[in-house]
Amino acid sequence: MADIKPPFTAESARQKVKAAQNLWNAQDPAKISLAYTPDTVWRNRDQFVKGTDEVKELLTKKWQKEKSYRLRKELFAFTDNRIAVQFWYEYQDAYDEMKWKRCYGLEDWTFDYESGKMRKRQMSGNDILLGPNGNGQGRWFVEETDVEDAIITEEHW
Template sequence: MNATAETVRPPLPPFTRETAIAKVRLAEDAWNTCDPVRVAQAYTADSRWRNRSEFVTGREAIQKFLTSKWERELEYRLVKELWAFHENRIAARFCYEWHDQHGQWFRSYGNENWEFDANGLMRTRLASINDLPIAKADRKLLWPAGRRPDTWPSLSEMGL
Protein backbone atom coordinates (compact mmCIF):
# COMPACT_ATOMS: atom_id res chain seq x y z
CA MET A 1 0.00 0.00 0.00
CA ASN A 2 1.34 3.42 -0.92
CA ALA A 3 1.09 5.99 1.84
CA THR A 4 -0.78 9.21 1.14
CA ALA A 5 -0.88 12.39 3.18
CA GLU A 6 -4.09 11.08 4.76
CA THR A 7 -2.54 7.80 5.88
CA VAL A 8 0.72 9.15 7.32
CA ARG A 9 0.57 10.37 10.92
CA PRO A 10 3.89 11.89 12.03
CA PRO A 11 5.91 11.58 14.07
CA LEU A 12 6.93 8.25 12.58
CA PRO A 13 8.82 5.34 14.11
CA PRO A 14 11.46 4.62 15.09
CA PHE A 15 10.79 7.05 17.92
CA THR A 16 13.26 9.24 19.76
CA ARG A 17 12.45 10.58 23.21
CA GLU A 18 11.29 13.85 21.64
CA THR A 19 9.11 12.24 18.97
CA ALA A 20 7.60 9.79 21.48
CA ILE A 21 6.67 12.71 23.76
CA ALA A 22 5.15 14.50 20.75
CA LYS A 23 3.17 11.38 19.77
CA VAL A 24 1.77 11.05 23.30
CA ARG A 25 0.72 14.72 23.34
CA LEU A 26 -0.94 14.41 19.92
CA ALA A 27 -2.94 11.44 21.22
CA GLU A 28 -3.93 13.37 24.35
CA ASP A 29 -5.01 16.37 22.28
CA ALA A 30 -7.14 14.22 19.98
CA TRP A 31 -8.84 12.35 22.83
CA ASN A 32 -9.62 15.64 24.60
CA THR A 33 -11.74 16.65 21.59
CA CYS A 34 -14.11 13.74 22.41
CA ASP A 35 -14.54 13.40 18.63
CA PRO A 36 -14.71 9.66 17.82
CA VAL A 37 -14.18 10.16 14.07
CA ARG A 38 -11.08 12.32 14.57
CA VAL A 39 -9.59 10.00 17.16
CA ALA A 40 -10.22 6.84 15.10
CA GLN A 41 -8.24 8.27 12.17
CA ALA A 42 -5.02 7.79 14.17
CA TYR A 43 -5.47 4.00 14.06
CA THR A 44 -4.94 1.50 11.26
CA ALA A 45 -8.07 0.25 9.50
CA ASP A 46 -7.61 -3.10 11.28
CA SER A 47 -6.28 -1.75 14.59
CA ARG A 48 -6.69 -4.07 17.59
CA TRP A 49 -7.57 -2.79 21.04
CA ARG A 50 -7.93 -4.20 24.49
CA ASN A 51 -9.62 -1.55 26.60
CA ARG A 52 -10.16 -2.85 30.14
CA SER A 53 -11.89 -6.18 29.43
CA GLU A 54 -13.32 -5.13 26.07
CA PHE A 55 -11.75 -6.12 22.74
CA VAL A 56 -12.26 -3.88 19.70
CA THR A 57 -11.00 -4.33 16.14
CA GLY A 58 -11.05 -1.78 13.31
CA ARG A 59 -11.76 1.92 12.90
CA GLU A 60 -15.53 1.54 12.65
CA ALA A 61 -15.64 -0.41 15.92
CA ILE A 62 -13.28 2.13 17.54
CA GLN A 63 -15.60 4.99 16.52
CA LYS A 64 -18.59 3.12 17.94
CA PHE A 65 -16.71 2.36 21.16
CA LEU A 66 -15.60 5.99 21.60
CA THR A 67 -19.07 7.35 20.83
CA SER A 68 -20.51 5.18 23.59
CA LYS A 69 -17.65 6.06 25.96
CA TRP A 70 -18.13 9.82 25.65
CA GLU A 71 -21.92 9.49 25.96
CA ARG A 72 -21.29 7.93 29.42
CA GLU A 73 -18.13 9.80 30.50
CA LEU A 74 -19.24 13.43 30.65
CA GLU A 75 -16.96 16.50 30.95
CA TYR A 76 -13.99 14.28 30.08
CA ARG A 77 -10.50 15.74 30.67
CA LEU A 78 -7.35 13.68 30.00
CA VAL A 79 -3.62 13.98 30.65
CA LYS A 80 -1.12 11.48 29.17
CA GLU A 81 2.56 11.08 29.95
CA LEU A 82 5.29 9.11 28.22
CA TRP A 83 6.46 6.13 30.27
CA ALA A 84 8.79 4.34 27.84
CA PHE A 85 9.48 3.86 24.12
CA HIS A 86 11.42 1.58 21.79
CA GLU A 87 11.49 1.58 17.99
CA ASN A 88 7.77 1.50 17.01
CA ARG A 89 6.32 1.08 20.51
CA ILE A 90 5.29 3.55 23.19
CA ALA A 91 4.09 2.99 26.74
CA ALA A 92 2.11 5.85 28.25
CA ARG A 93 0.38 6.42 31.55
CA PHE A 94 -2.68 8.59 31.84
CA CYS A 95 -5.32 10.01 34.12
CA TYR A 96 -8.70 11.39 33.19
CA GLU A 97 -11.65 12.82 35.06
CA TRP A 98 -15.31 12.60 34.16
CA HIS A 99 -18.74 12.27 35.67
CA ASP A 100 -21.64 9.97 34.99
CA GLN A 101 -25.26 10.94 34.27
CA HIS A 102 -25.96 11.06 38.00
CA GLY A 103 -23.20 13.60 38.67
CA GLN A 104 -20.76 11.17 40.32
CA TRP A 105 -17.18 12.20 39.47
CA PHE A 106 -14.40 9.71 38.77
CA ARG A 107 -10.68 9.87 38.24
CA SER A 108 -9.58 7.05 35.96
CA TYR A 109 -5.95 5.95 36.04
CA GLY A 110 -4.36 3.79 33.38
CA ASN A 111 -1.49 2.54 31.31
CA GLU A 112 -1.40 1.97 27.58
CA ASN A 113 0.95 0.02 25.36
CA TRP A 114 0.95 1.18 21.75
CA GLU A 115 2.45 -0.29 18.58
CA PHE A 116 2.63 1.74 15.37
CA ASP A 117 2.98 0.87 11.69
CA ALA A 118 5.60 2.55 9.48
CA ASN A 119 3.13 5.35 8.62
CA GLY A 120 2.69 6.32 12.27
CA LEU A 121 -0.79 4.81 12.62
CA MET A 122 -1.45 2.86 15.79
CA ARG A 123 -2.11 -0.80 15.03
CA THR A 124 -2.31 -2.07 18.61
CA ARG A 125 -3.57 -0.40 21.80
CA LEU A 126 -3.61 -2.29 25.10
CA ALA A 127 -5.16 -0.28 27.94
CA SER A 128 -5.53 -1.13 31.62
CA ILE A 129 -7.72 1.32 33.54
CA ASN A 130 -9.02 1.73 37.11
CA ASP A 131 -11.76 4.14 38.19
CA LEU A 132 -11.72 5.99 41.51
CA PRO A 133 -14.89 7.80 42.63
CA ILE A 134 -14.01 11.36 43.72
CA ALA A 135 -15.87 14.37 45.03
CA LYS A 136 -16.36 17.20 42.55
CA ALA A 137 -14.25 19.39 44.87
CA ASP A 138 -11.31 16.95 44.49
CA ARG A 139 -11.03 17.39 40.72
CA LYS A 140 -7.64 18.46 39.40
CA LEU A 141 -8.21 18.58 35.63
CA LEU A 142 -10.18 21.81 35.48
CA TRP A 143 -9.35 23.50 32.16
CA PRO A 144 -12.16 24.32 29.68
CA ALA A 145 -13.20 21.51 27.30
CA GLY A 146 -10.62 20.74 24.62
CA ARG A 147 -6.84 20.76 24.53
CA ARG A 148 -5.01 20.86 27.86
CA PRO A 149 -3.21 24.22 28.14
CA ASP A 150 0.57 23.99 27.72
CA THR A 151 0.99 25.64 31.12
CA TRP A 152 -1.09 22.96 32.88
CA PRO A 153 1.04 20.67 35.11
CA SER A 154 1.94 17.14 34.00
CA LEU A 155 0.76 14.03 35.81
CA SER A 156 4.09 13.85 37.64
CA GLU A 157 3.89 17.52 38.61
CA MET A 158 0.36 17.00 39.98
CA GLY A 159 1.41 13.88 41.89
CA LEU A 160 -0.94 11.72 39.87
Protein backbone atom coordinates in the same frame (compact mmCIF):
# COMPACT_ATOMS: atom_id res chain seq x y z
CA MET B 1 -0.63 12.27 14.75
CA ALA B 2 0.20 9.86 11.87
CA ASP B 3 2.90 12.24 10.62
CA ILE B 4 5.08 11.23 13.61
CA LYS B 5 6.40 7.84 12.52
CA PRO B 6 8.66 5.19 14.02
CA PRO B 7 11.43 4.61 14.76
CA PHE B 8 10.85 6.86 17.75
CA THR B 9 13.29 9.06 19.62
CA ALA B 10 12.56 10.40 23.09
CA GLU B 11 11.36 13.66 21.53
CA SER B 12 9.19 12.11 18.80
CA ALA B 13 7.67 9.65 21.31
CA ARG B 14 6.73 12.59 23.59
CA GLN B 15 5.25 14.42 20.60
CA LYS B 16 3.21 11.33 19.66
CA VAL B 17 1.84 11.06 23.20
CA LYS B 18 0.84 14.74 23.38
CA ALA B 19 -0.73 14.57 19.90
CA ALA B 20 -2.82 11.62 21.10
CA GLN B 21 -3.77 13.51 24.27
CA ASN B 22 -4.96 16.51 22.27
CA LEU B 23 -6.83 14.35 19.79
CA TRP B 24 -8.67 12.45 22.53
CA ASN B 25 -9.53 15.64 24.43
CA ALA B 26 -11.38 16.85 21.30
CA GLN B 27 -13.69 13.78 21.71
CA ASP B 28 -14.35 13.27 17.99
CA PRO B 29 -14.52 9.47 17.38
CA ALA B 30 -14.41 9.81 13.58
CA LYS B 31 -11.30 12.01 13.68
CA ILE B 32 -9.62 9.87 16.35
CA SER B 33 -10.19 6.69 14.33
CA LEU B 34 -8.06 8.16 11.51
CA ALA B 35 -4.99 7.80 13.75
CA TYR B 36 -5.36 3.98 13.72
CA THR B 37 -4.76 1.37 11.04
CA PRO B 38 -7.95 -0.04 9.46
CA ASP B 39 -7.27 -3.40 11.16
CA THR B 40 -6.24 -1.94 14.53
CA VAL B 41 -6.74 -4.18 17.56
CA TRP B 42 -7.67 -2.76 20.95
CA ARG B 43 -8.12 -3.97 24.47
CA ASN B 44 -9.87 -1.26 26.45
CA ARG B 45 -10.37 -2.52 29.99
CA ASP B 46 -12.64 -5.54 29.46
CA GLN B 47 -13.60 -4.71 25.87
CA PHE B 48 -11.87 -6.00 22.76
CA VAL B 49 -12.39 -4.27 19.41
CA LYS B 50 -10.94 -4.61 15.94
CA GLY B 51 -10.96 -2.06 13.15
CA THR B 52 -11.73 1.63 13.04
CA ASP B 53 -15.52 1.15 12.83
CA GLU B 54 -15.49 -0.64 16.18
CA VAL B 55 -13.14 2.03 17.58
CA LYS B 56 -15.64 4.75 16.61
CA GLU B 57 -18.49 2.79 18.20
CA LEU B 58 -16.54 2.24 21.44
CA LEU B 59 -15.55 5.92 21.68
CA THR B 60 -19.09 7.12 20.94
CA LYS B 61 -20.42 4.99 23.80
CA LYS B 62 -17.53 6.07 26.04
CA TRP B 63 -18.37 9.75 25.75
CA GLN B 64 -22.08 9.16 26.16
CA LYS B 65 -21.16 7.92 29.64
CA GLU B 66 -18.10 10.10 30.40
CA LYS B 67 -19.17 13.75 30.37
CA SER B 68 -16.84 16.73 30.98
CA TYR B 69 -13.93 14.45 29.96
CA ARG B 70 -10.40 15.84 30.47
CA LEU B 71 -7.34 13.66 29.81
CA ARG B 72 -3.60 13.86 30.41
CA LYS B 73 -1.11 11.38 28.97
CA GLU B 74 2.59 11.09 29.80
CA LEU B 75 5.31 9.09 28.09
CA PHE B 76 6.35 6.12 30.23
CA ALA B 77 8.73 4.26 27.89
CA PHE B 78 9.38 3.65 24.18
CA THR B 79 11.23 1.49 21.65
CA ASP B 80 11.45 1.66 17.85
CA ASN B 81 7.72 1.34 17.16
CA ARG B 82 6.16 0.98 20.61
CA ILE B 83 5.18 3.50 23.27
CA ALA B 84 4.00 2.96 26.82
CA VAL B 85 1.87 5.71 28.34
CA GLN B 86 0.55 6.49 31.78
CA PHE B 87 -2.64 8.52 31.85
CA TRP B 88 -5.18 10.17 34.10
CA TYR B 89 -8.57 11.49 33.15
CA GLU B 90 -11.56 12.92 34.93
CA TYR B 91 -15.19 12.79 33.94
CA GLN B 92 -18.73 13.02 35.22
CA ASP B 93 -20.40 9.63 35.06
CA ALA B 94 -23.71 10.07 33.21
CA TYR B 95 -24.84 6.65 34.47
CA ASP B 96 -23.99 7.35 38.14
CA GLU B 97 -25.77 10.58 39.08
CA MET B 98 -23.10 12.66 37.27
CA LYS B 99 -20.57 11.90 40.02
CA TRP B 100 -16.99 12.98 39.30
CA LYS B 101 -14.54 10.14 38.75
CA ARG B 102 -10.88 9.81 37.82
CA CYS B 103 -9.38 6.98 35.82
CA TYR B 104 -5.71 6.05 36.23
CA GLY B 105 -4.03 3.65 33.88
CA LEU B 106 -1.40 2.48 31.45
CA GLU B 107 -1.49 1.96 27.70
CA ASP B 108 0.74 -0.10 25.42
CA TRP B 109 0.81 1.16 21.82
CA THR B 110 2.34 -0.45 18.70
CA PHE B 111 2.67 1.56 15.49
CA ASP B 112 2.91 0.77 11.80
CA TYR B 113 6.28 1.95 10.44
CA GLU B 114 5.02 3.17 7.06
CA SER B 115 1.82 4.99 8.01
CA GLY B 116 2.72 6.05 11.55
CA LYS B 117 -0.75 4.89 12.62
CA MET B 118 -1.39 2.81 15.72
CA ARG B 119 -2.08 -0.83 14.95
CA LYS B 120 -2.44 -2.09 18.54
CA ARG B 121 -3.63 -0.39 21.73
CA GLN B 122 -3.92 -2.12 25.08
CA MET B 123 -5.40 -0.09 27.95
CA SER B 124 -5.71 -0.99 31.58
CA GLY B 125 -7.38 1.52 33.89
CA ASN B 126 -9.15 1.88 37.21
CA ASP B 127 -11.73 4.46 38.25
CA ILE B 128 -12.05 6.15 41.62
CA LEU B 129 -14.88 8.31 42.88
CA LEU B 130 -13.79 11.88 43.69
CA GLY B 131 -15.02 14.17 46.43
CA PRO B 132 -16.50 13.67 49.89
CA ASN B 133 -18.39 10.49 48.92
CA GLY B 134 -15.36 8.98 47.25
CA ASN B 135 -11.72 8.97 48.28
CA GLY B 136 -11.79 12.60 49.41
CA GLN B 137 -9.62 13.78 46.54
CA GLY B 138 -10.71 16.79 44.56
CA ARG B 139 -10.54 17.31 40.84
CA TRP B 140 -7.24 18.11 39.13
CA PHE B 141 -8.58 19.18 35.75
CA VAL B 142 -11.06 21.90 36.64
CA GLU B 143 -12.36 24.02 33.77
CA GLU B 144 -9.81 26.83 34.24
CA THR B 145 -6.82 24.45 34.35
CA ASP B 146 -4.91 23.25 31.31
CA VAL B 147 -4.26 19.52 31.77
CA GLU B 148 -0.55 20.24 31.26
CA ASP B 149 -0.53 22.65 34.22
CA ALA B 150 -2.01 20.24 36.75
CA ILE B 151 0.61 19.02 39.20
CA ILE B 152 0.31 15.25 39.51
CA THR B 153 2.55 13.64 42.10
CA GLU B 154 2.47 10.37 43.98
CA GLU B 155 1.00 12.14 47.02
CA HIS B 156 -2.13 12.76 44.94
CA TRP B 157 -2.69 9.03 44.38
